[in-house]
Amino acid sequence: MIEETELIERLKKKDRTAFKNIVETWQDLVYNTAIGILQNAEDAEDVTQETFMQAFESVSSFKGESKFSTWLYRITVSKAMDHIRKKKRKKRFAFIQSLYGKNDQPVIDPPDFFHPGISMENKENAAVLFKAMEQLPPNQKTAFVFNKVEGLSYIEIGDVMKITESAVDALLHRAKANLKKILKDYYTALNKN
Amino acid sequence: MEDEFLNKKIDEVLQSTDGIKRAAPRPFLFTRLEARMQNERNVWNKLTSFVARPVVAFACICFVLIINAMVILLSNPSGNSLAPQGSELATADEYSQVSYNLYDFENSKP
Numbered sequence: 001m002i003e004e005t006e007l008i009e010r011l012k013k014k015d016r017t018a019f020k021n022i023v024e025t026w027q028d029l030v031y032n033t034a035i036g037i038l039q040n041a042e043d044a045e046d047v048t049q050e051t052f053m054q055a056f057e058s059v060s061s062f063k064g065e066s067k068f069s070t071w072l073y074r075i076t077v078s079k080a081m082d083h084i085r086k087k088k089r090k091k092r093f094a095f096i097q098s099l100y101g102k103n104d105q106p107v108i109d110p111p112d113f114f115h116p117g118i119s120m121e122n123k124e125n126a127a128v129l130f131k132a133m134e135q136l137p138p139n140q141k142t143a144f145v146f147n148k149v150e151g152l153s154y155i156e157i158g159d160v161m162k163i164t165e166s167a168v169d170a171l172l173h174r175a176k177a178n179l180k181k182i183l184k185d186y187y188t189a190l191n192k193n
Numbered sequence: 194m195e196d197e198f199l200n201k202k203i204d205e206v207l208q209s210t211d212g213i214k215r216a217a218p219r220p221f222l223f224t225r226l227e228a229r230m231q232n233e234r235n236v237w238n239k240l241t242s243f244v245a246r247p248v249v250a251f252a253c254i255c256f257v258l259i260i261n262a263m264v265i266l267l268s269n270p271s272g273n274s275l276a277p278q279g280s281e282l283a284t285a286d287e288y289s290q291v292s293y294n295l296y297d298f299e300n301s302k303p
Binding site: 020023024027028029031032035044045048049052053056115116117118119122125126128129132148149150151176179180183184187188 | 199205206207209210212213214215216218223225226230233
């Protein structure tokens with residue numbers, strides 16, 4: 001097993017084998033984060049590729065002050081957010097279906113994303129959760145994905161997002177409160193129809 | 194009773210990611226990545242993707258429109274017609290400011 005620091009030094013010299021090793025070591029980490037935020041397999045693959053391309057181009061700026069995985073997480077989140085912005089920009093030019101029906105009743109949009117790592121018995125519930133996560137503000141969504149999908153600790157999330165542990169705690173608390181409200185509205189509307 | 198059921202359901206949903214496994218990309222990601230990097234290194238691809246950007250295309254259209262507007266405005270800055278107006282013709286008649294052409298000079302008698 002080649003040392004992480006040695007791999008990075010070789011990547012700075014644009015070594016192809018080192019790059020291949022880095023991609024193979026961290027591809028699941030990058031892809032799982034991307035799919036958690038984007039909720040689409042194709043988009044997640046696209047962002048994974050963009051993340052590694054960015055890492056290859058700008059590895060010289062990696063000073064080793066944080067872990068390499070932390071640096072990769074940051075690039076992934078930034079690329080995923082850019083991807084969401086680009087998609088929204090495209091949607092502005094297309095026909096946008098109204099979120100509300102004729103009587104201002106929320107239309108029940110059925111969940112359509114199923115995370116491949118979820119167990120069979122939780123599949124339906126997790127799909128509803130992912131749908132609700134789409135409505136969270138970006139920083140709450142990112143923290144929630146890191147905690148619940150990537151399984152990072154509060155300290156690790158703080159390192160990636162450059163915030164304190166207590167700020168992570170507050171962010172996740174707000175995310176859960178918002179999700180509870182979104183889910184309550186969803187199930188209430190579902191029961192009415 | 195209904196609220197209790199709802200709260201239980203919400204808790205179940207919030208805990209549904211417990212024990213989640215990492216999702217993995219399709220096999221041969223590195224091969225696809227290398228192919229993409231090779232493709233993006235191509236100069237012509239870089240140029241086309243730059244020109245195809247909405248901002249660049251919009252800026253080009255604006256530039257062409259501005260150049261057109263400037264050409265139109267500078268070619269006739271006062272907005273007046275080049276043809277002599279009625280008052281100018283009257284003054285020219287009064288002071289005999291008539292421009293003779295070459296034919297008139299040749300046929301003039303001393």
